[in-house]
Amino acid sequence: MKKLTKRILSAGLVGMMTLAMAGCGNSAPNGQVVVYNWGEFIDPQVNKMFTQETGIKVVYSEYANNEEMYAKVEPGNVSYDVIFPSDYMVEKMINKGILEKLDFSKIPNYENIDVRFENLPYDPNNEYSIPYMWGTVGIVYNKKMVSEPVDSWDILWDSKYKDQILMYDSERDSLMVALKKLGYSMNTRDEKQLEEAKNLLIEQAPLVLSYVGDEGKNKMVNEEAVFMVSYAGDAMIMLSENPDLEFVIPKEGSNFYVDTMVMPKNATNKDNAYAYMNFLCRPDIAAMNAKEIGYSTPISAAREQLDDEIKNNPVAYPSEEVTNADNMEMFNDPSDVIGTYSSIWTQVKASNN
Amino acid sequence: MIKFIKRFYVALILLIMYAPVAVLMVFSFNDSKLPIWKGFTFKWYENLANDMSIQQSFVYTIIIAVVSSLIATAIGTLAAMGIHQMKGYKRNLMLNITYIPLLSPDIVIGISLMMLFNVLHIPFGLPTLIISHITFSTPYVILSIMPKLKQMNFNVYEAALDLGATPWYAFRKVILPEIMPGVIAGLFIAFTLSIDDFVVSFFNTGAGVDTLPIKIYAMARKGLTQQLMPFQQLCL
Numbered sequence: 001m002k003k004l005t006k007r008i009l010s011a012g013l014v015g016m017m018t019l020a021m022a023g024c025g026n027s028a029p030n031g032q033v034v035v036y037n038w039g040e041f042i043d044p045q046v047n048k049m050f051t052q053e054t055g056i057k058v059v060y061s062e063y064a065n066n067e068e069m070y071a072k073v074e075p076g077n078v079s080y081d082v083i084f085p086s087d088y089m090v091e092k093m094i095n096k097g098i099l100e101k102l103d104f105s106k107i108p109n110y111e112n113i114d115v116r117f118e119n120l121p122y123d124p125n126n127e128y129s130i131p132y133m134w135g136t137v138g139i140v141y142n143k144k145m146v147s148e149p150v151d152s153w154d155i156l157w158d159s160k161y162k163d164q165i166l167m168y169d170s171e172r173d174s175l176m177v178a179l180k181k182l183g184y185s186m187n188t189r190d191e192k193q194l195e196e197a198k199n200l201l202i203e204q205a206p207l208v209l210s211y212v213g214d215e216g217k218n219k220m221v222n223e224e225a226v227f228m229v230s231y232a233g234d235a236m237i238m239l240s241e242n243p244d245l246e247f248v249i250p251k252e253g254s255n256f257y258v259d260t261m262v263m264p265k266n267a268t269n270k271d272n273a274y275a276y277m278n279f280l281c282r283p284d285i286a287a288m289n290a291k292e293i294g295y296s297t298p299i300s301a302a303r304e305q306l307d308d309e310i311k312n313n314p315v316a317y318p319s320e321e322v323t324n325a326d327n328m329e330m331f332n333d334p335s336d337v338i339g340t341y342s343s344i345w346t347q348v349k350a351s352n353n
Numbered sequence: 354m355i356k357f358i359k360r361f362y363v364a365l366i367l368l369i370m371y372a373p374v375a376v377l378m379v380f381s382f383n384d385s386k387l388p389i390w391k392g393f394t395f396k397w398y399e400n401l402a403n404d405m406s407i408q409q410s411f412v413y414t415i416i417i418a419v420v421s422s423l424i425a426t427a428i429g430t431l432a433a434m435g436i437h438q439m440k441g442y443k444r445n446l447m448l449n450i451t452y453i454p455l456l457s458p459d460i461v462i463g464i465s466l467m468m469l470f471n472v473l474h475i476p477f478g479l480p481t482l483i484i485s486h487i488t489f490s491t492p493y494v495i496l497s498i499m500p501k502l503k504q505m506n507f508n509v510y511e512a513a514l515d516l517g518a519t520p521w522y523a524f525r526k527v528i529l530p531e532i533m534p535g536v537i538a539g540l541f542i543a544f545t546l547s548i549d550d551f552v553v554s555f556f557n558t559g560a561g562v563d564t565l566p567i568k569i570y571a572m573a574r575k576g577l578t579q580q581l582m583p584f585q586q587l588c589l
Contacts, residue, residue: 034560039571044404059561060406062571077467078477078560221389241385 030055033272036073036080038259039064041133043292050279056272074098079266081273087258088331090129091122095333099128100263106274109281116320117298120258121330129260130277133295135232136256136318136328137173138249140239145226153181153250156227157200162207166219166228169211171345172331173255174201177229180252180327187332194340201348211349220245233295235315247315253327258298381582398583407584410568414548417479417564421486422543428487429494429539434528436495437502455492459552462489467556477559485557486547493546494539501535 039062047058063069066089093099104110117131141150156165167174176186178197209225220228221241235247263273279285286302296316297303303311310316385391436447454462466485475481513523551566
């Protein structure tokens, strides 16, 4: 009996080791680069091209949101070489000291990136991150169903449109709407301002058809609702499906977000990581990714290579006047107020029933 | 009349069970990024054929499921026989230990395994995934084999030994055929659990080794796109 156990166990171990070897052994001549990116956030051809051109193998994994990524990266169990956090997460990771200062001399293509994406608030001295994709948040509305001009968040509080408004089921995005409508900063820590925003959202709750995630897109295209708070990337998809829809960035300002590329301190293939970042900053590659993802690229030369209807579209590429306005803000690291946000959001959602 | 109601009832249950599958089937041919019918197309199937990352995660999922379920079945079969032979408090103790992974939530298993691998400095990757899948599926195998062993008449095994069979020979020719249904059931349960698992895999995977559930979850940011529907269709 003992013999049998031994045999089976050793067979199992040998099997596992073979697999492990198969997993680690890489045939690429120039080693590998370990990339951790958002799901569906690259043109699958790009990784293949990178390997063909440089001989560096791309080990690629994906995550669904910043917090999940942070949970995997922060303990340092797995060493990634390139990660793609959003703006506020970059700030948080810098504060935690887990990001490597980039050596920009190894990323010559960095100069392709438009000047307006330099020295953004999450990385004020431009030391740790490279912009990868960006976008804004605004209102998608159906112009057949609205008679008046839409240019302000106020319209989401108009009782005429009861049960025709869709809000994002996300505490930060919804609070942003309320704070912006009140004329405050969306990063405020002032309890009185947050309280006002909360009351505003509770006041709005009866008018809201539902707090949606992804399914909101279908509802708008099917004309089940008139307004929806939406990211520009999603808006592009909706607008292409239903020509009656329109996207506007309200005059009170809104959220302006950037997804970036960074390198953690425990990266093991630093030179390959630089090569990979440099590759993604090449205009033709950035254009391929922008086409595939539907978000906006921070590289003008790449934008030029997109289809006319996209590159001149004010939804995807609002003018600099719009994005540089003082009331366009980026989220900052919320670690200190996350509890307050959750409690506000719970109260708002509870008031709806 | 009664017959009609019976049939109607069965038809209704089948309809409810299979309607989502039917919807998926239809929309996998839909020429739109949103689940709104726009026209017939094969383009999502073509996309799938070109998307290496989905294919790769599929291969990983299958490798992990096959290896982990085979090992879990081997360990589980031996453990079940061992536990069956035990008496008194030892047996109770072992059985209760078996129940622990069964009853504790996935997230507890996932995080504790992650901490274990961390302490032992085992690099995360395919091996850690397979080990963790074996850990949570072995109890199911044990519990599906135990009843079969209970039903079995152990005197047959002893008779085989009396007639000159070696223990290994007697095991293969006498015990194994008797408990085979339990072993097969255990194997299938382990296989399904492994394919299905998200939480434990999520905490114990390494760079570049995404299983299908992890891959699909990661895609959710941009909406569960059309990309997946043909794939699920092919899985069915």
